[in-house]
């Protein structure tokens with residue numbers, strides 16, 4: 001039984017998760033507040049002064065104004081640098097006050113000047129690529145594995161990008177005059193491979209580094225502090241946290257944010273205000289959810305690592321609630337047999353999900369490229385939720401048994417599928 005990244009100390013990690021006192025630099029001159037404080041207060045600072053407690057949801061698509069000269073000036077300002085208009089937006093595609101609250105809060109948590117929200121994680125990544133492509137910087141240097149659809153978007157060249165795939169050590173040598181972006185995920189989806197972000201940021205020189213921080217969340221890792229210019233989230237996952245919102249967001253400096261707002265305005269991938277509301281609400285429990293789910297995950301890692309039906313467990317040094325493991329038995333039979341755990345793609349919800357990356361999340365990646373980046377056919381990806389850990393283990397234990405039986409011939413595949 002082999003354990004990836006074998007040197008981490010699960011018990012120390014559980015302790016770290018239990019106090020979670022990461023501080024976030026005060027961006028607006030105030031004293032730095034702890035992450036847990038920002039999570040429940042950022043984006044809401046004005047509410048008490050307005051006599052409100054819950055943030056209002058603004059569903060307006062348009063905003064009345066009797067001052068059309070003033071509106072013209074605000075549109076000109078937006079066209080120049082993409083700054084959010086002072087006062088109400090002109091039209092909802094330019095911005096929305098409820099969505100802005102979520103953007104403000106996420107920027108605080110990631111320690112960036114700004115953040116720009118989109119209709120999905122893929123819309124957010126597309127906007128970043130469009131910003132760079134529009135400057136003639138179409139070349140992207142990227143490290144596999146990435147989320148399957150991010151890989152596909154680059155490999156298929158759907159937005160006109162050209163990608164060079166490298167190992168982290170090969171980034172510097174791969175840079176060209178037309179390189180507009182370096183793209184990495186750490187921990188990566190689905191293998192949980194980690195990258196030294198500080199070293200990678202250094203290798204990028206003046207080329208913007210985008211780190212997809214969906215798996216770690218700002219609770220475990222703030223890539224901007226390590227030199228990333230752009231931090232991307234599929235907010236569909238941990239930020240929303242309940243499996244009921246689709247969204248994406250890029251945290252970055254205000255200059256890049258302005259370009260992203262202009263692309264969002266012109267291409268229309270805006271986030272709905274109800275989704276913005278739910279995301280702001282989700283952020284307030286993010287630190288608590290991530291720490292509790294991570295403690296569950298660390299316990300399951302111990303049990304999986306000691307189990308003869310499991311060939312290999314992947315778990316990142318920084319911890320988190322994602323676990324990947326390779327089974328000795330039939331991974332499809334394991335998926336077919338879970339009962340408490342939900343067999344579904346996606347991750348980051350309060351409930352535990354399991355999926356087979358080679359069949360689902362990374363199906364769209366060419367099979368050789370997929371296997372070459374460590375996404376084997378026996379790999380399963382588990383997104384650990386907030387259930388009782390013994391209940392989770394009981395379900396995984398019987399599912400592993402079904403996977404084992406399917407291979408050793410005690411139960412036919414058909415019988416497993418019918419159970």
Ligand SMILES: *Cc1c(COP(=O)(O)O)cnc(C)c1O
Pocket residue numbers: 120121122123147149150185189212214215233234235236237246247248
């Ligand atoms: C899901 C995911 C995405 C894509 O996000 P959507 O919200 O589904 O568009 C991007 N990166 C990672 C790491 C993901 O897990």
